[in-house]
Amino acid sequence: MSKYGSRSAFDLEWIERWARRVNEDRVLPKLSRFFNARFVLGIDDTDFLLEVRRGKIEKISEGLEPSDMGYEFALRAPSSAWGKFSQKMPPPMFNDIWAMAHPLHKQLKIEGNTLTFWQNMRAMHWMLSLMREV
Amino acid sequence: MNKHDPIVGRYVYINCQGKSYRTYYEEAGEGIPMVCLHTAGADGRQYRHQMCDPDFTANFRVIAFDLPRHGKSIPPDGWHLEEDEYKLTTAFYSEFIQEFCRALDLVKPVVMGQSMGGNICLELALRHENDYSALISLEGCDHSPGWWIDPLHHPHIHGGEAVATSVFGLMAPDSPDEYRWETFWYYAQGGPGIFKGDLYYYSVDSDYRDKVHKISGKVPIYFLTGEYDFACTPEMTMRTAEKVKNSECIIFGGGHFPTSEDPDKFKEVVSPVLKKIIQNDPERRGGNTRDWSVNGATRGSGNRSEKRPEGRRTIDL
Numbered sequence: 001m002s003k004y005g006s007r008s009a010f011d012l013e014w015i016e017r018w019a020r021r022v023n024e025d026r027v028l029p030k031l032s033r034f035f036n037a038r039f040v041l042g043i044d045d046t047d048f049l050l051e052v053r054r055g056k057i058e059k060i061s062e063g064l065e066p067s068d069m070g071y072e073f074a075l076r077a078p079s080s081a082w083g084k085f086s087q088k089m090p091p092p093m094f095n096d097i098w099a100m101a102h103p104l105h106k107q108l109k110i111e112g113n114t115l116t117f118w119q120n121m122r123a124m125h126w127m128l129s130l131m132r133e134v
Numbered sequence: 135m136n137k138h139d140p141i142v143g144r145y146v147y148i149n150c151q152g153k154s155y156r157t158y159y160e161e162a163g164e165g166i167p168m169v170c171l172h173t174a175g176a177d178g179r180q181y182r183h184q185m186c187d188p189d190f191t192a193n194f195r196v197i198a199f200d201l202p203r204h205g206k207s208i209p210p211d212g213w214h215l216e217e218d219e220y221k222l223t224t225a226f227y228s229e230f231i232q233e234f235c236r237a238l239d240l241v242k243p244v245v246m247g248q249s250m251g252g253n254i255c256l257e258l259a260l261r262h263e264n265d266y267s268a269l270i271s272l273e274g275c276d277h278s279p280g281w282w283i284d285p286l287h288h289p290h291i292h293g294g295e296a297v298a299t300s301v302f303g304l305m306a307p308d309s310p311d312e313y314r315w316e317t318f319w320y321y322a323q324g325g326p327g328i329f330k331g332d333l334y335y336y337s338v339d340s341d342y343r344d345k346v347h348k349i350s351g352k353v354p355i356y357f358l359t360g361e362y363d364f365a366c367t368p369e370m371t372m373r374t375a376e377k378v379k380n381s382e383c384i385i386f387g388g389g390h391f392p393t394s395e396d397p398d399k400f401k402e403v404v405s406p407v408l409k410k411i412i413q414n415d416p417e418r419r420g421g422n423t424r425d426w427s428v429n430g431a432t433r434g435s436g437n438r439s440e441k442r443p444e445g446r447r448t449i450d451l
Contacts, residue, residue, distance in 0.1 A: 016449050023451060056451075063446040089307060092361045096303020099364035103280045118285045122295045125302065 010043050010079055012062045018134045019050070019057040022127050029055055032123035037116050040064070042076025042109075055123060073112035081107040086131035097128060141185045143206075146237050150230045157234065158206035159199035163191025165420030166267070166411065167243035169235060170198040171251025173273075173391060174222075174281075174336055175297060175329025176320045177205025180248070183397035189405070193412050193419040194244070199234055201227075203328050219287070220331035222250075224339050228257045232265065244411055248272035249366070249390060250336040252357075257340070259349045259378070268411045269355045270404070273363050273390050275370040276342035276377070282334050287327035294322035297329045304390035306362040309399070317394045342374075351379030354414075356407045360388030382407070 022028065032055025041048045049071055051059040061068070077085075077100060084094035093099050093107075100108035110117060117124065143160040160178055162185040170181040178198030184190045185198065200207040203220065213220075231254065235243055245266055247255055252274020259269055285291055286300065298321035305314045321329065349355070355378055359371035368385040375383035384403060386392075392400040412419045 012447050012449065016451075019449075019451055059448065059450050061446065061448040065446065093364050093367070095307050095362060096364070098300055099303050099362075102364055104367065105364060114285070115288075115290060118288070118291045118296055122292075122299045125299050 010082060012048070012060070014134065015041070015048050015060055015062075018131050019060055021130050021133055023056050025126075025130060028123065028126050028130075031055070031126055032120070035120045035123045037073070037120060038068075038071045039112075039117070040071050040074035040076070042074055043082050044079045047074070047076075057127075071112065073110065073114055073117040075108060075110055075117075077108040082131075085128075086134070088132055090132070097125070139182070139186050140191065141182065145206075146234075148230065148233050148237055150233045151226055153210045155202040155210055155230075156208055157199055157202065159197055159234075159238075160185060161195060161197040162186065163194050163196050163420065165191075165193040165195055166415050166418045167238075167240040168194040168196050169231070169240065169243045169245050170196060170393075171231070171245065171247030171254065172198065172200070172204065173249035173251060174332030175204070175301075175324040176317075177201075177207075179205065179320055180317070180391065180394040182394075184393055184400075187397070187401065189401060190408070191420070193408070197238070197240075197243075201230065201332075203325055203331075209325075220327050221334035221339070222332045224254075224257055224335060227254050227335055228261065231258065232262060235265070242267040244268045244270065246270035246272065247274070248393060249274070249278075250332055250340075252366070253278060253336065253340055253342070255355060256342045256346055256349070256374075256378075259353055259355055260342075260345060263350060263352045266353050267415055269353055270407060271355055271357045271371075272392055273359050273366045273371075274357060274374070275359075275366045276346045276374040277340075278366050278370070279337050281337040281365065282330065284330075286330035286333070293326050293329075294324065297324060298322040301390070304363060304365060305395045306360060306387065306389040308387075309389060309396040313395050313397065317391050320394070346374055346377045349378050351381075353380070354410075355381040356410075357381060357383045358392065358403060358407070359383075359385055360390060360392055361385060362387075362389040365390060 035055045036053055038051050047064050049061040050057055084091050093105050101110050140162045141160045146157050148155045148157045172178050172180045177200040181198040185196045190196055203209045252271035255269040255271040298318045301321055302318055357371050357375045359368050361368055372383050375381045386403040388399050389395050
């Protein structure tokens, strides 16, 4: 095992554990109370649709369906990248969504209405960092 | 008895490209003058730890100025009538450094800059090699693409929070929280459009890939880059250093803001460089000599397995 450690595979249950950790966080509400969005967390070929209202993740769905009527933005990366990102001590170039999304590295795609993403980036950043506590 | 930092701040008027700039700078120490250049969108506070550390100030007069429009250096008169957005250019940046050194009567100072301050060291080596005794390029390389983007200055996006969040991941996750979030704060305080405007220099107006081999080597250049820097990766710095004569390259276990995100680690990493500079310039050093230690680089990678279930499941929380 590397010095950065490792974790088990992602699945809906893992996403749920992360979502519950997000919802119980004591600091996030300060950053996320205006965060309302439906966004996709893409891991390999699976899209998880997350519905966020006032900073709380209210619903997570595995896969997209036409009746979802779309979403606002998506963060998609291979499980290998999310796996490194979510380690307790993430390795270089995987410790941050911008590190993974930077044109030099191209591990993460940020798609859709990126304005919503940018507007809520600080809250998003905090939420995603909680993956390291799942 | 109140505790004070040894830092003293003043304002000096710098004339550059036909305008006068009321420029804030701080300094501490005595000895070899060392002009410190902050990163894009930040200010000289990034060097506060070094200016308070006797291991720096015993041999160096450490000086950090705020570029115009940064920190406590106000924009030039009439900035509100400018017809184009703010863009830092190679010409202005390098001339301003030159004029600042002239204004303070600094003779052959050391310049230490990080990020865009590290990249401008290449310009100084190319065009003004006789004016400096050594260059320390922190997180510097010959080309840093991809950062001049509109969301960093957009009326629908909170500039301070977006800018600061954008750079947070450039820091090493094991750098102390206290200093990482202080660095975040510097960024959150930047003026509107200033970070983006600086990145015009960083990502657009400076491309030294076809120039660095022309650096003569007359002035030594020390490149130091942290392994978590995803804007200027260790590979980018090493590739640059390989082309620059009389240069050294040190890769260490840190991030893009070494002076402010982890000052203790930075001291360990830069101390051998400072020792060499002192040895090459014994007449000008301060009264004391310090015992410098060396820090090694660390590296590693992670991995994980993957699994994907079939069918759609939904959870209400």
